[in-house]
Amino acid sequence: MIASRPAARPLLLATGLLLALALPWMVYPPVALDIACWALFAAALDLLLGFTGLLSFGHAAFWGTSAYVAGLIALRSGLPFPVAVLGGAASAALLALPIGYLSVRLRGIYFAMVTLAFAQMVYFVVNQWRGLTGGENGLQGVPRELFGLDLSDSFLFYYAGLPLVLLGFLAVWRIVRSPFGRVLASIRDNPARAQALGYPVDRYRLLAFVLSAALSGLAGGLFAVGHGFASLENVYWTTSGQVVMMVVLGGIGTLWGGVLGAALVVLLNDYLVTSGFEGIGIVTGAIFVIIVLVFRRGVWGTARDLVRPRSGGGRRDRPPGEADGTPARPQGVGSPV
Amino acid sequence: MPRTDLAPLLEVGGLSAWYGEAQVLREVSLRVGEGEIVTLVGRNGAGKTTLLRCLMGLQGRYSGSIRFRGTDIARLPAHRRARQGLGYVPDDRGVYSTLTVEENLTLPPRVGPDPWTLPQVYQTFPRLAERRAFPGTKLSGGEQQMLALARVLRMGARLLLCDEPTEGLSPLIVRQIGEILREVKRQGTTVLLIEQNVHFAATVADRHYLLAEGRVVESLDNDQMRTREHELLDHLGI
Numbered sequence: 073m074i075a076s077r078p079a080a081r082p083l084l085l086a087t088g089l090l091l092a093l094a095l096p097w098m099v100y101p102p103v104a105l106d107i108a109c110w111a112l113f114a115a116a117l118d119l120l121l122g123f124t125g126l127l128s129f130g131h132a133a134f135w136g137t138s139a140y141v142a143g144l145i146a147l148r149s150g151l152p153f154p155v156a157v158l159g160g161a162a163s164a165a166l167l168a169l170p171i172g173y174l175s176v177r178l179r180g181i182y183f184a185m186v187t188l189a190f191a192q193m194v195y196f197v198v199n200q201w202r203g204l205t206g207g208e209n210g211l212q213g214v215p216r217e218l219f220g221l222d223l224s225d226s227f228l229f230y231y232a233g234l235p236l237v238l239l240g241f242l243a244v245w246r247i248v249r250s251p252f253g254r255v256l257a258s259i260r261d262n263p264a265r266a267q268a269l270g271y272p273v274d275r276y277r278l279l280a281f282v283l284s285a286a287l288s289g290l291a292g293g294l295f296a297v298g299h300g301f302a303s304l305e306n307v308y309w310t311t312s313g314q315v316v317m318m319v320v321l322g323g324i325g326t327l328w329g330g331v332l333g334a335a336l337v338v339l340l341n342d343y344l345v346t347s348g349f350e351g352i353g354i355v356t357g358a359i360f361v362i363i364v365l366v367f368r369r370g371v372w373g374t375a376r377d378l379v380r381p382r383s384g385g386g387r388r389d390r391p392p393g394e395a396d397g398t399p400a401r402p403q404g405v406g407s408p409v
Numbered sequence: 410m411p412r413t414d415l416a417p418l419l420e421v422g423g424l425s426a427w428y429g430e431a432q433v434l435r436e437v438s439l440r441v442g443e444g445e446i447v448t449l450v451g452r453n454g455a456g457k458t459t460l461l462r463c464l465m466g467l468q469g470r471y472s473g474s475i476r477f478r479g480t481d482i483a484r485l486p487a488h489r490r491a492r493q494g495l496g497y498v499p500d501d502r503g504v505y506s507t508l509t510v511e512e513n514l515t516l517p518p519r520v521g522p523d524p525w526t527l528p529q530v531y532q533t534f535p536r537l538a539e540r541r542a543f544p545g546t547k548l549s550g551g552e553q554q555m556l557a558l559a560r561v562l563r564m565g566a567r568l569l570l571c572d573e574p575t576e577g578l579s580p581l582i583v584r585q586i587g588e589i590l591r592e593v594k595r596q597g598t599t600v601l602l603i604e605q606n607v608h609f610a611a612t613v614a615d616r617h618y619l620l621a622e623g624r625v626v627e628s629l630d631n632d633q634m635r636t637r638e639h640e641l642l643d644h645l646g647i
Binding site for chain 1: 466467486488492497499503505506507508512515516517520560564
């Protein structure tokens with residue numbers, strides 16, 4: 073959203089689309105699919121973290137549930153893969169309803185902890201329900217086909233799946249820019265004030281949570297089908313942590329920053345894995361620390377602040393930590409309005 | 410001229426409120442008639458802001474009855490009260506810095522039967538029209554105050570709850586805000602405002618409640634306000 077110069081936006085959009093189309097030529101195609109899926113996952117999380125002010129530490133539940141549901145639909149029914157992926161996304165949204173209902177009334181660290189706890193419960197269920205999920209073996213041999221067309225070649229599947237990813241991005245972008253998105257921003261900046269203006273804060277938070285989960289599910293389902301398997305790692309807490317890291321690296325509340333963060337983390341992981349180096353966590357962790365220390369607003373956020381003249385600065389993209397990072401306190405007691 | 414003959418739009422009875430163990434409001438009762446402008450006068454710490462927060466539903470712990478347009482709203486959450494026509498203008502103005510002036514104006518839902526239209530708002534607040542694309546952070550204190558007022562008018566609020574709209578503003582802006590409040594009244598909207606400026610209060614409002622230590626100690630009309638201005642200023646410590 074380098075918004076102040078009208079020419080910059082279409083140019084950036086065109087560059088982004090071109091990059092998305094060229095990606096499987098530039099990197100190993102399965103890695104390209106990873107980047108696309110994680111980028112959408114990061115954007116979906118940013119919808120909640122950057123635009124609603126809620127830090128979820130349990131989004132693996134939605135990414136992973138959708139991965140299993142999409143895998144099962146594709147395995148058992150033989151329906152075209154987009155149906156399986158959309159079914160996965162719907163299951164993630166459905167799961168997000170009760171989890172969100174019980175979580176959105178909490179603030180700050182409590183919200184993060186409760187979402188993490190729910191995600192661990194989902195992990196437990198997936199691990200135990202061997203008959204359905206395959207337990208530690210996961211779901212294997214998920215077919216990738218569309219109306220009889222074999223898409224098991226990762227290069228082809230990338231292009232078959234890309235429209236779903238772009239659709240997801242379009243949805244996030246529309247939500248953020250809509251009047252609904254402005255209400256979310258007002259809730260992020262000051263929940264009590266938004267309530268005094270007539271908005272039921274928790275209901276809006278729940279809706280944002282469900283939308284974020286559905287889009288995370290879209291990404292997770294595509295990820296699983298694209299790789300032909302769903303595994304326990306998809307629902308493990310490290311997946312939740314990784315997507316938070318991507319958003320923070322790219323820049324909270326920037327939407328496109330998450331794309332950069334996803335590309336950075338996926339490429340780095342891929343490079344380190346193929347190099348045979350053992351201490352991947354040390355390197356990604358160190359880079360994370362450095363970026364957070366040097367670029368307070370993430371890579372995208374910092375770059376934008378450099379490019380953009382000061383006059384329009386600070387619009388709608390203040391890191392929500394400044395607003396909602398205050399420790400949770402009993403609702404309504406002495407909170408400034 | 411006291412206008413207690415008007416049907417009460419707002420009727421507060423036996424309102425008490427606490428911050429933790431400290432009681433800040435003690436059995437406050439007051440009424441505001443349809444179309445009136447009523448001020449709450451009192452020292453810092455007298456409980457004026459807490460009273461408005463109770464009315465809006467933002468105060469944690471309180472008891473008592475709040476009747477608005479005939480129904481008791483004391484148990485409703487803040488957003489339901491807003492939708493019934495209460496418009497809150499907090500002392501920090503509550504302008505969203507991440508939204509533009511126009512986005513701030515159009516953010517809240519329309520709740521009343523006769524909300525102000527955007528052109529109507531811009532006609533009454535020409536400064537806001539000039540600055541409609543500015544982010545909330547780029548406004549002066551006076552402009553922020555006008556934006557906060559304009560926002561609840563555009564909602565169609567029937568009763569404005571204004572927490573010291575003139576605080577820290579220059580005399581010129583204070584006069585403008587007085588003009589706007591009179592215009593608001595002409596359009597039939599009721600106002601309950603906190604005001605430390607006794608002179609300003611007497612020029613815009615119909616009646617006044619004097620609060621001290623969480624109680625309503627006196628109800629005054631404009632004549633009493635003027636004749637006792639010095640005594641009141643003494644009491645307020647100004």
